[in-house]
Amino acid sequence: PREVQLVSRPVGWPTPENFALVESAPTQLAEGQIRVRNEVMSVDPYMRGRMSDAKSYAEPYALGEAMHGGAVGEVVESRAEGVSVGDHVLHGLGWREEAVLDAASARVVDTSVAPASAYLGVLGMTGLTAYAGLTRVAKLKEGDVVFVSGAAGAVGSAVGQIAKALGASRVIGSAGSQEKVDHLLGDLGFDAAFNYKDGRVSDLLREAAPDGIDVYFDNVGGDHLEAAIGSLRLGGRIAICGAISVYNNTEAAPGPRNLARLIQTRGTIQGFLVGDHYDLAGEYAAKAAAWIADGSLTSRETFVDGIDHAVDGFLGVLRGQNVGKMLVRL
Ligand code: NDP
Known part of the structure; x- marks a missing residue:
């Protein structure tokens, strides 16, 4: 071998x-x-x-x-x-x-x-990351507007669908190709989606979420994070799951320039590791089985x-x- x-x-x-x-x-x-x-x-x-x-x-x-x-x-x-x-x-x-x-x-x-x-x-670490990040870190509430980056990837596609299943009013995703955007809208039930390569992320997000967002599930970091802070509504929550846009950088990327918006919005940003949330595994497994059975969670x-x-x-x-x-x- x-x-x-x-x-x-x-x-x-x-x-x-x-x-x-x-x-x-x-x-x-x-x-x-x-x-x-x-x-x-x-x-x-x-x-x-x-x-x-x-x-x-x-x-x-x-x-x-x-x-x-x-x-x-x-x-x-x-x-x-x-x-x-x-x-x-x-x-x-x-x-x-x-x-x-x-x-x-x-x-x-x-x-x-x-x-x-x-x-x-979806039944393993990936799915639990999405569930723990949304429920425990971003404290998702019914009616929230949710934005997720890396939305056509493993964690992101679970985030979008689980957010919907938990009562988000609107789910917006970003991904790196038109094919992926079509997949989000056509197969995964996202309400809006954009290709982040089509323009400035802050402009694309504002267009997709004109009234702002309550939750941002960040898989990407960089200008996506800055754009999300810019669109955050009062009491908005940002869960930092990953920052793939900087993993291959050889120099530290500049941070978001608009952190002060967290003051007026009373917004929070919290990073997390799925490894700290395995106590949710049983709860998640039961919910995931039901969502898969009724078609609300596909992978x-x-x-x-x-x-x-x-x-x-x-x-x-x-x-x-x-x-x-x-x-x-x-
Ligand atoms: P994905 O299946 O989402 O694959 C990674 C995706 O990232 C790619 O498909 C690509 O899609 C996108 N990507 C690559 N470069 C960039 C860029 N510069 N800007 C925007 N998007 C980019 O991987 P996972 O679902 O496994 O992981 C998603 C994120 O979650 C990662 O950041 C990972 O590190 C993190 N993670 C964190 C955990 C935790 O415990 N905190 C646990 C598991 C994962 P595209 O075509 O859209 O660019």
Whole structure:
């Protein structure tokens, strides 16, 4: 089996030369461990941060070792009680075709209820990020006008639909192509959407939300954040989930120039990490199941095939080549 290692730290945009595909060393199972043949793995924007060695909430990836991240696969050997050969498990050792790990750090998932990929997306960390960010951080209320950036991506598309399901009066999304805008309006039930490459984000947002916004779910940062502050209504809340527009910057980007608007609007800005909100996982799973069943929460996936294309998949997320969740099928 093969694995993808980080061999040098990217400066600015990562390139294929920062990674190597290598044959992994054979490993024996210890008591309590399982061997998993990975079927699908996640490539996420946050992984860009782990490729740098700057101090952050997650340990940097070590050079010359396999990277890691969410994956689902089939157990092919087990020395653990309660996990059998043939079970599917969700775990944290992606970026490799085969994973050996303690069964205690894996969760058995039911692939007859939902496909393996869903546990990495709408039923997994992605969906919970959207739900926790909206309910707990942005304190969404019925009737709110909600704006979300990165709206055609994995988290963003869940945010828009969940906001609607929770009673938002109007949901506005931004994305990077006309095709994605059509998807938001035609398939995901957004009330308005724009391509942020079509002009100044502040102008495009004002056009889409002439009366302003109550909630901004930020996946992008930069001029999107400034535009949202500019359109914020009294008591508006901004949840900072991500800032993908600056992840490959080599110099700090200037901050929003209009922060003083938070005074008159009594607005708040709060960052969050999904890892702090796993106590909501059960509540979210129950709601998500109902929303999926009644059609109010749908999810698209974009697949890249083969471990040898995993890096392309990761670079593709940073470039916006995905609609919905970007995944690598192994
Ligand atoms: P997405 O599926 O949304 O993929 C990333 C998208 O970002 C791309 O498809 C692209 O779409 C968009 N993008 C790339 N560059 C830019 C840019 N310069 N300006 C605007 N949009 C850009 O990824 P995820 O759903 O996995 O993650 C979304 C965000 O949420 C990320 O910022 C991520 O770091 C964050 N996140 C945070 C978590 C937390 O706990 N706080 C947990 C999970 C994710 P387009 O074509 O529209 O440009």
